[in-house]
Amino acid sequence: AAMAGWGWVRAVRGLLLDVSGVLYDSGADGGVPIAGSAEAVRRIKASGLKLQLCTNETQATRENFVRKLRAMGFDISVAEVTAPAPAACRLLKERGLRPHLLVHDDLVPEFAEVDKTNPNCVVLGDAAENFTYANLNEAFRLLIGMEKPVLIALGKGRYYKETDGLKLDVGAYMKALEYACDVQAEVVGKPAKRFFESALAELGVPPEQAIMIGDDIVNDVGGAQQCGMRALQVRTGKYRPSDENHPEVKPDAYVNNLAEAVDIILQQL
Amino acid sequence: AAMAGWGWVRAVRGLLLDVSGVLYDSGADGGVPIAGSAEAVRRIKASGLKLQLCTNETQATRENFVRKLRAMGFDISVAEVTAPAPAACRLLKERGLRPHLLVHDDLVPEFAEVDKTNPNCVVLGDAAENFTYANLNEAFRLLIGMEKPVLIALGKGRYYKETDGLKLDVGAYMKALEYACDVQAEVVGKPAKRFFESALAELGVPPEQAIMIGDDIVNDVGGAQQCGMRALQVRTGKYRPSDENHPEVKPDAYVNNLAEAVDIILQQL
Numbered sequence: 001a002a003m004a005g006w007g008w009v010r011a012v013r014g015l016l017l018d019v020s021g022v023l024y025d026s027g028a029d030g031g032v033p034i035a036g037s038a039e040a041v042r043r044i045k046a047s048g049l050k051l052q053l054c055t056n057e058t059q060a061t062r063e064n065f066v067r068k069l070r071a072m073g074f075d076i077s078v079a080e081v082t083a084p085a086p087a088a089c090r091l092l093k094e095r096g097l098r099p100h101l102l103v104h105d106d107l108v109p110e111f112a113e114v115d116k117t118n119p120n121c122v123v124l125g126d127a128a129e130n131f132t133y134a135n136l137n138e139a140f141r142l143l144i145g146m147e148k149p150v151l152i153a154l155g156k157g158r159y160y161k162e163t164d165g166l167k168l169d170v171g172a173y174m175k176a177l178e179y180a181c182d183v184q185a186e187v188v189g190k191p192a193k194r195f196f197e198s199a200l201a202e203l204g205v206p207p208e209q210a211i212m213i214g215d216d217i218v219n220d221v222g223g224a225q226q227c228g229m230r231a232l233q234v235r236t237g238k239y240r241p242s243d244e245n246h247p248e249v250k251p252d253a254y255v256n257n258l259a260e261a262v263d264i265i266l267q268q269l
Numbered sequence: 270a271a272m273a274g275w276g277w278v279r280a281v282r283g284l285l286l287d288v289s290g291v292l293y294d295s296g297a298d299g300g301v302p303i304a305g306s307a308e309a310v311r312r313i314k315a316s317g318l319k320l321q322l323c324t325n326e327t328q329a330t331r332e333n334f335v336r337k338l339r340a341m342g343f344d345i346s347v348a349e350v351t352a353p354a355p356a357a358c359r360l361l362k363e364r365g366l367r368p369h370l371l372v373h374d375d376l377v378p379e380f381a382e383v384d385k386t387n388p389n390c391v392v393l394g395d396a397a398e399n400f401t402y403a404n405l406n407e408a409f410r411l412l413i414g415m416e417k418p419v420l421i422a423l424g425k426g427r428y429y430k431e432t433d434g435l436k437l438d439v440g441a442y443m444k445a446l447e448y449a450c451d452v453q454a455e456v457v458g459k460p461a462k463r464f465f466e467s468a469l470a471e472l473g474v475p476p477e478q479a480i481m482i483g484d485d486i487v488n489d490v491g492g493a494q495q496c497g498m499r500a501l502q503v504r505t506g507k508y509r510p511s512d513e514n515h516p517e518v519k520p521d522a523y524v525n526n527l528a529e530a531v532d533i534i535l536q537q538l
Contacts, residue, residue, distance in 0.1 A: 133400045140428065141435050158449045159409065166410050172445040179444040180427045180437050 006253070008230065009268035014050035014205035016082075016196075016224065017041075018214030019057060021237015022258050023074055026162055030068055034236050036259030038073040043262050045075065047269065052203040053081045054196070054212070056155040056189040056219065058125035058170070059104045062086065082199035084154035084189035085110035088123055091188060097150060099123040102139045102173075104130060121150035124177065124185070126157075126170045136173065143181045151177055155189035157219065161238070190216075191223025200227070211252075213261050215239045222249040232261055275522070277499065278537035283319035283474035285351075285465075285493065286310075287483030288326060290506015291527050292343055295431055299337055303505050305528030307342040312531050314344065316538065321472040322350045323465070323481070325424040325458040325488065327394035327439070328373045331355065351468035353423035353458035354379035357392055360457060366419060368392040371408045371442075373399060390419035393446065393454070395426075395439045405442065412450045420446055424458035426488065430507070459485075460492025469496070480521075482530050484508045491518040501530050 017023065023041070024031040044051045053076060057065055062081045069076045085107055092099055098115045101108060103125035111123075122139050143149040157169035174185045189195050200207055207228035214220020215237030224231040233239060233251040236258075244254070255261040286292065292310070293300040313320050322345060326334055331350045338345045354376055361368055367384045370377060372394035380392075391408050412418040426438035443454045458464050469476055476497035483489020484506030493500040502508060502520040505527075513523070524530040 129402055131402045131405070133398055136400070137434070137436050140437050140441075144428070144435060158451075159413070165406070166413060167406055168409050168445065168449050172409075172449040175448040176437065176441040176445040180441040182427075 006264060006268050008252075009211075009265050011209055012049070012211055012230075012265065012269075013209040014052070014203045014211075015044060015265075016052050016054040016199050016203060016210060016212045016229070017258070018190075018212070018216065018220045018237075019053050019055040019069070020160075021215035021239070022213060022234055023053075023069065024072055025237065026160070031072065033072045033074070034257060036257060038075075040259045040262040041074055041076070043266065047266055049265075049269075050203050050205055051080060052199055054190065054199040055081065055083050056157065058084055058107050058154045058189075059128065060106045061109050064106060079202075082195070082202050084195070085125070087195055087198055088152055088154060088188045089114055091152070091186075092121070092123075097121045097152075099152070100139060100142050101125075102127050102130065102135055103154070104128050120146060121152060122177070123152045123154065124170060124174055125154040127173070128167070131168075131173060136176070140177060140180050143177060143183065149181050149183045151181070151183055151185040153185040153187050153189075155219075156185070156187045190219040191226065193223070193227050196224055196227040196229070200229075211265070213255075213258060217243040217246050217249050217251070221251045225249070225252075234258060234261065275533060275537050277521075278480075278534050280478055281318070281480055281499075281534065281538075282478040283321070283472045283480075284313060284534075285321050285323040285468050285472060285479055285481045285498070286527070287459075287481070287485065287489045287506075288322050288324040288338070289429075290484035290508070291482060291503055292322075292338065293341055294506060295429070300341065302341045302343070303526060305526060307344075309528045309531040310343055310345065312535065316535055318534075318538075319472050319474055320349060321468055323459065323468040324350065324352050325426065327353055327376050327423040327458075328397065329375045330378050333375060348471075351464070351471055353464070354394070356464055356467055357421055357423060357457045358383055360421070360455075361390070361392075366390045366421075368421070369408060369411050370394075371396050371399065371404055372423070373397050389415060390421055391446070392421045392423065393439060393443055394423040396442075397436070400437075400442060405445070409446060409449050412446060412452065418450050418452045420450070420452055420454040422454040422456050422458075424488075425454070425456045459488040460495065462492070462496050465493055465496040465498070469498075480534070482524075482527060486512040486515050486518050486520070490520045494518070494521075503527055503530065 023037045024033045100119035100122045153174040156171035159169050212224030212231040221231040230252040292306045293302045369388035369391045422443040425440035481493030481500040490500040499521040
């Protein structure tokens with residue numbers, strides 16, 4: 001009976017996993033793995049299912065991010081991570097855009113190959129301590145001075161939790177610049193459809209054969225469903241019971257955590 | 270012929286004046302008077318018309334603001350200034366609100382009489398250098414932690430110009446907090462109807478007998494007209510020729526500057 005309604009899983013060939021709140025919880029010294037998640041990743045790989053991490057992380061390069069995950073016991077390689085910065089680099093290249101970066105210091109190397117002279121757009125990430133009054137005014141002046149201001153936001157999260165408290169996320173600063181310049185930002189990252197499509201392309205599986213597993217009802221679950229995927233919400237990370245009454249988004253199922261999701265999925269295959 | 274269409278001025282008994290961009294231009298060491306404006310203020314007073322300044326200035330107490338204006342040659346007293354901070358203090362008192370202040374250091378004395386212990390709202394002004402990452406996170410955490418978050422914004426300007434360049438104004442930071450907390454700020458200051466009503470009460474003249482004179486098409490002209498006043502836009506300060514094609518707001522007339530406005534008005538009386 002507990003397995004009722006899971007028949008659709010038989011068609012699944014690949015999983016997209018959110019990272020923070022699914023694999024680990026953010027913490028003082030970088031993070032603490034969620035119980036059973038490292039083992040769950042190993043079991044996914046052993047089963048032959050494809051796996052891709054799909055994250056809005058913009059405080060580190062993928063290399064450093066993967067180093068951190070591996071130190072926590074996750075068997076993950078750089079190619080298995082879809083993140084906003086590389087997606088933004090592709091977009092910049094395609095459209096001949098030269099960014100002014102307002103991002104975290106540790107993310108800057110992701111843009112090493114991009115021409116940043118004489119900027120014709122602003123790329124906004126979770127800049128954290130770099131969100132100073134001077135840096136915000138500088139980004140604003142560049143934007144308002146452009147004939148056609150282009151603002152690219154690496155995600156649009158409202159806030160997130162660290163051990164020393166809640167922090168405003170990139171979305172809040174995006175709204176500030178949008179209002180001041182009367183522009184609409186282009187969001188690269190979840191929940192943008194194009195970002196999920198990149199992740200699926202890297203996963204190598206069409207949307208109807210993939211499941212997204214995340215803790216964020218809007219950015220993970222809603223975004224993936226908009227893309228034609230099924231999506232599970234884990235009751236870890238930023239999950240709150242009130243998510244289960246969300247007015248617009250309803251996950252295909254709830255699971256207590258990633259380990260339970262993998263148990264159920266592997267039983268169906 | 271130049272005076273055609275000004276007949277309605279005969280009913281006027283009082284003037285509301287915006288300050289920055291009408292009396293003076295903001296500048297490196299505080300500001301430079303706009304030619305003819307100090308004399309225009311004297312002529313208004315000599316004519317028997319009532320006069321009240323109606324400003325969104327929140328970087329100084331009214332006392333210091335008036336000191337600056339007097340040093341520039343303007344015959345103005347503190348009682349002749351309607352500004353957001355005193356209006357916010359009245360609102361806080363009426364509703365039993367205890368603010369956390371994110372404002373300019375020089376504005377803090379305006380809130381001396383207000384109970385600020387155990388805050389149940391956030392008051393946001395143009396905090397300038399006080400818009401730090403830490404201060405924004407602090408204001409955000411207090412708001413998100415309230416059962417019913419109350420955000421009071423002293424104005425909602427997008428940006429303004431100083432000699433060292435454009436600066437993000439309070440409205441941009443208001444949008445950031447609104448988005449992060451999913452609340453709508455209450456704006457005290459132009460263009461809020463209630464704020465113009467306070468200014469009219471201090472002027473002692475009903476809206477149909479008052480003229481607003483300002484450089485801001487939306488906050489001065491649009492706001493005053495919403496209140497039932499006539500409004501003139503001066504072609505000084507932040508005025509731009511494109512304002513004359515504004516999709517929603519049309520001033521009752523344009524004047525080159527305050528001196529010209531006073532010339533025309535006094536000729537009709």
